[in-house]
Amino acid sequence: MEKVLIYDTTLRDGSQGENISFSSDEMLSIAKRLDQIGVHYIEGGWPGSNARDARFFELAAREGFVNARITAFGSTRKPFTEAADDRNLQALIDSRAPAVAIVGKSWTLHVEQIMENTREENLAMIRDSITLMKDHGREVIYDAEHFFDGYREDAAYALETVTAAARSGADAVILCDTNGGTLPFDIETVFDQVRRSLAAQDLPVRLGIHAHNDCGLAVANSIAAVRTGATIVQGTINGYGERCGNADLITIIPILNLKMGRASIPDDRLAQLKILSRFVSETANLVPLNSRPFVGRSAFAHKGGLHVNAIMKAPRAYEHIDPARVGNKRRVLMSDLGGKSNVVYKAKELGVELGCNGLDCQRIATEIKTLEDQGYQFDVADGSMKILLQKFTEQFKPLFELQSFRVTVEKNQSQPCTAQATIKIAVDGNDEITAAEGDGPVSALDNALRKALAKFYPGLEAMRLVDFKVRVIDGREGTAARVRVFIESRDHNDIWSTIGVSEDIIEASWHALADSFQYKLAKQQEQTEG
């Protein structure tokens, strides 16, 4: 079966999404990653729109792209003008991109009411613009904007527009669900009718799909189109794009390759999908979606005890593919929804030996449920979970002990708050007292503890706290409200999270902080002991 060509429009339609803006250098670094993974087209922007997009094409022209064709996007010429005089079309030519995408109108609403144009002139605009690009030796991809809405309202005219495009030499015609309101079975029906109509006119043009996600169906619609003959799929990394976004290529590519047996990017690059998804979200400065299919952190995370019990016997019992195929990995989460299987799996993963003191995993699972009932949440605190498992199994070796601490916060009229902490700890029976300042009480406590421990343990400079979250847990009848504090810490090669729960926010923070330092110091010791 024919290969499905992947057409990425992250840099163009993706950047039409709210809160997304890439610099031209960032656009280039994304383009290089897309090329490496093997996408076939990279739509680099609209050179006639702004200086940044035009600069991207200058940069791209100097780069060698191995797999992808750089594509410049623009609209058909203005009504009642010459294509050769059109500024936008000239910008496409000047971009030196080997392929161009020309967007034109298919829906009479847009032709007549929005553009106040005539139907015939719209057809002429499509014809002239494509002809000009072909005369300049470009591959032309014709984007039929609002094709499905147009077809619903006036099928004959919508068909006339894509026929005009094909007759003028367009190499591909892309049917666009611009407003994202079409359902998969309508995509299939319309796609089939268009394909048959063009074939009957002996216009064997390549057909593609461009779907928006306003009904949450962009991926489903793209797949439906492939089933009915589309061999180009346009979309964006992570589904970024105008309004609710575009079809997510990170989901579509593995569906094509792994589920439908359709070649798109090479199979051996699928394992780079997770990194690509992360890279683009980092560059866009957007938090990666945990639940993103295939590559999200939670995509293969198992919390329910029944599920964990089953995947330990046969992963496919609750996993639709092997996570490694797309560069992801299986995770087991600890919580009050887990059973003994979660404990066994997690202990192995965290390197804690079970069965040392006869406290069986069933009992440990019950203890965890009790703690969760008191406000702990271990599915996001692996660092504290490891310490807890060591405590349950009497393998815990405290590397320092708190004797006392005191934290004060000072606020002067015009100055920002400052905080000071003094702390007394003991290491192997030796007391150490230190004091330190910080931007806030937790930062002061962190600095004081770090200073005290430095005397006994080298190597703590590499460790830093990177995230701090506080949640108020509902108070029950007769109990005061508690707070739950999460701390995320990292060093050069690891990241871990810890938790503390108390009625007092400073005490909860202390527990999370102490677990974080204990985790780091124990890790250092394990590495030294080999």
Ligand SMILES: CC(=O)SCCNC(=O)CCNC(=O)[C@H](O)C(C)(C)COP(=O)(O)OP(=O)(O)OC[C@H]1O[C@@H](n2cnc3c(N)ncnc32)[C@H](O)[C@@H]1OP(=O)(O)O
């Ligand atoms: C479905 C899509 O995503 S298409 C891509 C949408 N992306 C963008 O719009 C981003 C880039 N756009 C831009 O930078 C600007 O809109 C520009 C430079 C293209 C045009 O800017 P302006 O000349 O100031 O016009 P403005 O944006 O207000 O309106 C768009 C004009 O294009 C016309 N137009 C819309 N579609 C087409 C088309 N397919 N062919 C020709 N002209 C078109 C409109 O009728 C309107 O014309 P008017 O100025 O005579 O009213």
Ligand SMILES: CC(=O)C(=O)O
């Ligand atoms: C071309 C395009 O971006 C659309 O129709 O949505």
